[in-house]
Amino acid sequence: MQYNKRKRKPVAEINVVPYIDVMLVLLIIFMVTAPLVTQGVKVDLPQASAEPLEDESKPPMIASINDKGEYFLSTGGEPSEDPMSATDLAVLVAAxxxxxxxxxxxxxxxRKIAYNYVIELMVLLQRAGAPSVGLMTEPKE
Structure with missing residues (x-):
């Protein structure tokens, strides 16, 4: 009787089954927690004092919107008394x-105007060519 010893060659394959199991568990966890993370939370925003513009800077253009949704534009320190349309405002700002x-x-x-109107005004100013737009606030009491 002759005993044949076969030499086993090492297997160079990686067993990926445990990795697939871990990935499926992680996928399920992320699918369950993702909707919880994206929901909004009610918060009270902090009040802060804003720094005023420097005296040396050029006089700003002030695009105003009142509580009725009417647009006004003050350029060079001259306040505007007459309301204007959005296209007129955009043309004047662009010029x-x-x-x-x-x-x-x-x-x-x-402060009584809806947030939507403020965003529309900011987009209008951006399309007119304003590289950045600031927001005017009252000093904190």
Whole structure:
């Protein structure tokens, strides 16, 4: 009787079954927790004092919107008394920025106006060529 010893060659394959099990468990965990993370939470936003513009800076263009949704534009320190349409406001802002692109643009909105109107005004100013838009606030009491 002859005993044949066969030499076993090492197997160079990785067993991926445990990794697949772990990945499926992680997938299920993420699928369950993702909707919980994206829900909003009611918060009270903090009040803070904003720094005023420097005295040396150019006078800003102030695009205002009142509680009735009417637009106004103050340029060079001259307040506007007459309401204007959104297209007129955009044309005036674009013309002023063509003359002086460094002019700061600020939005002044009534506190009673809906947030949607403020965003629409900011988008209108951006399309008119304003590189950045600031928000005007009252000093903290």
């Amino acid at each position: 002023q920025l063509q003359i002086d692109p460094e002019t700061p643009v600020i939005v002044k909105a009534d």
